[in-house]
Amino acid sequence: MPPVPESAWEMDTKRSRLLGRLALLCILLIQAGLSLRLRGTAFQDEALYIASGHYELANLLHGDKLPVDFAAYFSGHPKLYPVVAAVVDSQFGLTGVRLLSLLFMLGATGLLYSLTRRLFNPRAGLGAAALFSVLQSTIVLGNFATYDAAAIFLLALAAWAVVRTDRMNDLAVLLAAPPAALAFGVKYASGMYLPTLVVLAVITAHRHRGLRALVRGVALGAGIVALLGVGYVLSGPLGGISSTTTDRAKGTDTAATMLSHSAEWGGLVFLAALGGSIAYALRARMGEMPWLGAETSGRWRRVALGLVLTGTALLAPAYQIHLHTEISLYKHVGFGLLFAAPMAGLGMARLVGPHFRHPQLGILLYVLTLVFGMVQAQRAYSFPDSTQMTAYLRTVVDKKGTYLAEEQEVPAYYLRDKTDWTQWQNSYFMDYRGKDGKQYTGPDAFRQAVRDGKFDAIVMHGDVSPVTYAAVKEGLKNNSHYRLAAVFPYTTSSGEHAYRIWVKR
Structure with missing residues (x-):
């Protein structure tokens, strides 16, 4: 047998970047099509946020009295996303606000590809983007006029900034603080993922800085806390934080039901992330370029990266199991899978193998995720025609x-x-x-x-x-x-x- 030529996919060349961007464009077009195929009149939450945004906007511009204290029961600051949604609604109606959500979700997928490519390689980046783009939560939120899409985009932007600044000055990581703090303001439940960003800031820089990487984590954490403190002082009382997030009333849904549904909505991607984490811990590279073996990061860093990113996918199901309520779980699952997606993309790359030995396995994983996502999104998007x-x-x-x-x-x-x-x-x-x-x-x-x-x-x-x-x-x-x-x-x-x-x- 003649020797197999080394693959160029693992190298960040001009050709690989061009191919990656073309493939990413196809992924984004499929994602947009899946979201836009959903149809329906305004859902209860959509109507609430947009209508409240009109009242909040009138309060900001003309000093009109608010009909109710929206901040007392909203799960996000009423003067952030609702006001933006109201401005768009005034010009383009409900369709325009839903298209804004689509832009947010497409942006999140693009940022996910970029940060995964920097963490691993273009092939893993494409796998992460492809799997995330066809999840039920991604498809639904791409045509849903609520603040979830904006919050996911801001978390993705913060994660991208953390990864992108891994070799820069320690204080460069503060670029991730504004989108992270804003994500919390837009949707309070985003606060569950802020610790992941802080830990990620340490792990991504540890390879280049050693223990000095802790400075990045401390700087990012302090920056986020400082911005949230300033925001809280300026915004005044926000009763919705406790009533919808930190001290939400407990429901009657069972843990078994929520685990089952969480597995349905994101189980394939989670398993791919788990497989990718294990494979990455055992071996940093697939061996396409064995001469680069000495340049890989240490095993403990690889284990920590897999645990943090994959484990984040469990936060939303675990918290809602604690509350015994399944309300919005189908959306919140997508927040955690945004962080698990890089490891899932790596898992897909390892399934395919070096030199694309088993492309059918990667295709099978993508097609199964796509089919489940389409069917589940259509079911979740079914609400009364008013x-x-x-x-x-x-x-x-x-x-x-x-x-x-x-x-x-x-x-x-x-x-x-x-x-x-x-x-x-x-x-x-x-x-x-x-x-x-x-x-x-x-x-x-x-x-x-x-x-x-x-x-x-x-x-x-x-x-x-x-x-x-x-x-x-x-x-x-x-x-x-x-x-x-x-x-x-x-x-x-x-x-x-x-x-x-x-x-x-």
Whole structure:
């Protein structure tokens, strides 16, 4: 057998960079297509953040009083992403805000490729970008007008800055502090990943500095803390940090359910990252260029890098298991996998082997991740079509009425030119003093308010607040105040449902 020629893939040449960028462009186009194929009217969270952004913007520009204290229950600062979303919404509507999320997610994938290429090589960078780009969370958040996409982009930017400055002056790592602190401000749950950035700053520089690399970690940690302190002083009280993040109310979801779903949404990429970490710990290179063997980093550094990056993928599932709640887990899984993706890309490269011996294995991993991501994203993006509902409500609402609506954020967003935020009552909680002089709370409050004819219109479908829906139906029995005015069926991944609208006679 003739000797096999050495591969140039492991060398950062002009040709390899060009091929890598062309392949990355294809990956980004596929990612954009997968996100843009999702369709739907505004989801409850999207409507909430964009609508609040309009009120926050009016408060900043004109001093208008806020209808409610959004900072008291938002899981991100209401004057950051919501304001940006409102500006875009004013010019380009909901589609424009969703496209902004797509740009954030495409940017995160591009930064992921760049930092992985610097950590390892272009082949691993392409593997990381390819796997991350087809995850369910990546696809969904690329067409979802919430602050998750912005937070992921900022974390990716901070991680890229940490890796990019590994050979620069120790204080150059402070370039990662602003995007890291801003990521926390945009979405408080991003704070879970700030320690990973600090540790990464030490590990990436240890090869060149030894123990002096600790200075980088201390500098980055201090920089982030200082910026967060300044931001907290300037922003004032932020009750949403405790109510949505640090002291969130515990739910009833089981650990087994959340582990199962986490495995469905990111298990393949996590296993690839785990395999990449083990392979990297055992051997720094695949042997394509054996003469470079002496230039690799030490085993303990390689082990630490694999543990930190791969282990970060477990943070969100572990924390939500602690809280017994699966709310937003399908999105939060993607935050951790952003950090695990470099090791997953390396794992894919090791599967393929030196000189592309087994390309079918890498293709199989990518195709499986793609298929699972497409199917799961389509299921997760299935929410009520509110087109007919909001069109009908436009004919019956005005600036004077009071309205009860399940997911009230959706009609409040679409009808903000005809109603104010405070005119809409949600279906989660209510205190009400009835006409009989008694004080009611919870379902009893909704039941009595309907009996008294408090609301000028009622919009319910029963999927979000079944207990309240049952109480409202009891209040409507033999009730001469209301008539059923319209029923608008819709279909989601959970089956057939319908909006029911009652209006006051």
